[in-house]
Amino acid sequence: MKRVLFWAAMPLVVFTFVSPLVWIYLTSLKTNADIYTQDLVRMFFFSPILDNYINLFTKTVFVREILNTLIISISSTILVMLVALPAAYSFARYETGHGHLLFVTISTRMFPAAVAAIPFFMAMKGLGLLDTRFCLVILYLYFNVSFAVFLLYGFFREIPVELEQAATIDGYGRIDIFRKIIFPMIMPGAAITAMFCFIFSWNEFLYAFLFTRNIARTVTIGLASFWASGQVDWGTMAACICVAILPTLAAAWFMQRYIIRGLSFGAVKG
Amino acid sequence: MANNVSEATRQAGPSIREMSGDYPKVRERTFWSVLSDDKYYKWLLLVPLLLVLIIFMLYPLLYCLWYSFHEFGMVKAATFIGFENYRDVLRDGEFWLALGRTGIVLVISIGAELSIGMAVAVLFNREFKGQNPIRGFILLPLLIAPLAVSMMWNFFLQYDFGIVNLVLGLVGIPKMSWFAPGVGLYTIAAISIWQWTPFSIFVLLAGLKSLPRDSFEAAKVDGAGPWYTFRRLTLPNLAPLIMIIVLLRTMWLVRLFDPLYGTTRGGADTELLDWQIYRNTFVYFDIGRGSTLAIISLFLTMIVCGVLFNQLMKALSATSE
Numbered sequence: 031m032k033r034v035l036f037w038a039a040m041p042l043v044v045f046t047f048v049s050p051l052v053w054i055y056l057t058s059l060k061t062n063a064d065i066y067t068q069d070l071v072r073m074f075f076f077s078p079i080l081d082n083y084i085n086l087f088t089k090t091v092f093v094r095e096i097l098n099t100l101i102i103s104i105s106s107t108i109l110v111m112l113v114a115l116p117a118a119y120s121f122a123r124y125e126t127g128h129g130h131l132l133f134v135t136i137s138t139r140m141f142p143a144a145v146a147a148i149p150f151f152m153a154m155k156g157l158g159l160l161d162t163r164f165c166l167v168i169l170y171l172y173f174n175v176s177f178a179v180f181l182l183y184g185f186f187r188e189i190p191v192e193l194e195q196a197a198t199i200d201g202y203g204r205i206d207i208f209r210k211i212i213f214p215m216i217m218p219g220a221a222i223t224a225m226f227c228f229i230f231s232w233n234e235f236l237y238a239f240l241f242t243r244n245i246a247r248t249v250t251i252g253l254a255s256f257w258a259s260g261q262v263d264w265g266t267m268a269a270c271i272c273v274a275i276l277p278t279l280a281a282a283w284f285m286q287r288y289i290i291r292g293l294s295f296g297a298v299k300g
Numbered sequence: 301m302a303n304n305v306s307e308a309t310r311q312a313g314p315s316i317r318e319m320s321g322d323y324p325k326v327r328e329r330t331f332w333s334v335l336s337d338d339k340y341y342k343w344l345l346l347v348p349l350l351l352v353l354i355i356f357m358l359y360p361l362l363y364c365l366w367y368s369f370h371e372f373g374m375v376k377a378a379t380f381i382g383f384e385n386y387r388d389v390l391r392d393g394e395f396w397l398a399l400g401r402t403g404i405v406l407v408i409s410i411g412a413e414l415s416i417g418m419a420v421a422v423l424f425n426r427e428f429k430g431q432n433p434i435r436g437f438i439l440l441p442l443l444i445a446p447l448a449v450s451m452m453w454n455f456f457l458q459y460d461f462g463i464v465n466l467v468l469g470l471v472g473i474p475k476m477s478w479f480a481p482g483v484g485l486y487t488i489a490a491i492s493i494w495q496w497t498p499f500s501i502f503v504l505l506a507g508l509k510s511l512p513r514d515s516f517e518a519a520k521v522d523g524a525g526p527w528y529t530f531r532r533l534t535l536p537n538l539a540p541l542i543m544i545i546v547l548l549r550t551m552w553l554v555r556l557f558d559p560l561y562g563t564t565r566g567g568a569d570t571e572l573l574d575w576q577i578y579r580n581t582f583v584y585f586d587i588g589r590g591s592t593l594a595i596i597s598l599f600l601t602m603i604v605c606g607v608l609f610n611q612l613m614k615a616l617s618a619t620s621e
Binding site for chain 2: 035036039040043044046047048050051053054057065066067068070073112113114116117119120123124126131134135137138139140141142143144145146147148149150151152171172175179204229232233235236239240249250253254256257264267268271274275278279281282283286289290293294295297298299
């Protein structure tokens with residue numbers, strides 16, 4: 031009985047979460063006539079075209095948006111890791127601040143996005159940094175750092191203290207311990223954390239929307255611009271969505287084991 | 301412990317130590333050796349984070365607090381008006397509407413995600429063929445940009461040619477305008493449910509897999525029915541995980557913005573709290589009022605999350621007993 035229920039429900043669950051994605055990829059290969067059709071047969075059996083992708087890459091600034099997003103996401107991820115790695119290590123090894131400081135760090139994540147957006151908009155305006163990549167890199171540092179500290183904290187806790195104590199007895203200095211003992215052991219955890227920071231920066235919309243106009247605009251801004259003007263070009267928009275979500279889909283597939291752990295700030299091992 | 305390692309050995313590295321085999325007895329307290337004492341070292345590591353926290357937490361907070369007591373429209377200098385902004389906001393019907401809508405979205409989304417998530421998790425709590433690829437498929441929506449998700453659904457839910465209306469037409473259900481006033485809010489909640497239900501599913505599934513087996517066997521021996529077992533054994537054991545889901549989802553849902561931009565743009569009676577802050581500050585350039593709203597929103601989030609956090613701690617200590 032439970033078996034039957036399972037094999038009946040499981041395909042339904044998979045269908046619910048996968049079919050919208052399949053449909054948007056199909057749409058990106060359709061002509062406008064095929065998109066606007068009301069004929070269900072024609073919706074499924076159409077002759078695929080690549081015009082939407084060609085439009086996307088030649089008629090919009092999509093290439094620049096992708097490049098911007100890559101540069102911004104990678105540099106902010108590196109910055110985040112430089113700040114978060116030592117901090118998380120300190121929290122995990124020495125209980126610095128007895129957990130209060132860790133709680134303060136995590137509570138930045140509760141801030142409504144606007145609380146930081148207003149002052150920084152004024153500050154960046156004053157400094158003439160609006161619409162620069164630098165400004166987004168800094169904002170994404172803020173956006174991701176508490177998350178990274180929390181996740182890395184969990185990973186550091188899994189490294190046994192005895193290893194370090196043994197190394198100290200063997201005469202290793204602080205730097206040697208970090209380089210030879212901790213770093214190799216934290217590498218996988220750090221890679222996962224960095225991947226998450228990269229994806230969060232890649233997906234971020236509100237700050238990009240407020241702080242950039244033309245020069246530093248990111249992929250999400252390009253995506254939003256399809257929905258800005260009166261006549262929506264659904265085909266090209268679908269193509270844009272398909273390219274924009276490709277890295278995140280790939281990440282979701284390859285990091286399966288760590289997604290739940292990452293999204294729950296390390297609280298659930300998944 | 302670390303200050304037992306002398307300065308000389310540190311500089312020379314392990315190679316000389318291996319050759320000579322003896323440690324210098326006299327140590328000078330150099331700057332580095334003081335810093336590498338545990339007491340200071342742990343704070344040294346925190347310096348970058350503390351700087352970031354001061355710049356990105358304290359400064360915006362004080363700034364918003366300061367301007368929430370001012371009338372400031374970016375054009376002329378800010379003038380101090382005391383609690384005027386707060387009074388205006390609290391008397392403004394739109395604020396209460398946005399707050400109410402945020403509450404509705406919170407309750408609907410979290411309720412639906414938890415109940416669907418629980419049902420699917422219970423169903424999936426078994427070994428079956430192809431479980432890894434299937435798990436992968438279900439996880440796909442989680443990392444997609446929320447803006448992309450909402451635009452995708454916006455397209456599917458178009459009145460004239462949207463696939464949802466056409467498929468519903470096959471079953472004889474007339475076309476719906478999904479983003480009309482009164483409906484739009486629930487559509488937006490549904491979009492968010494679609495993206496985030498996998499999170500609930502797999503958090504709860506992780507909980508189900510780690511349940512203590514013997515108490516369940518004991519319950520079976522005692523002749524407890526499946527529903528009774530679920531209510532009395534499974535649910536209490538999963539309480540901390542449920543609290544984690546509620547806490548995290550509350551944190552994210554309070555700042556729901558992208559799905560609004562991708563669909564109704566705050567029109568059609570769907571304006572939520574974060575959108576109202578955005579509109580006041582960046583469309584009307586009323587920094588004073590925007591700051592006030594931001595502070596109120598922050599205050600409410602802190603209260604809700606504080607209560608949830610306490611509940612989580614309680615649930616955690618209840619299960620560890």
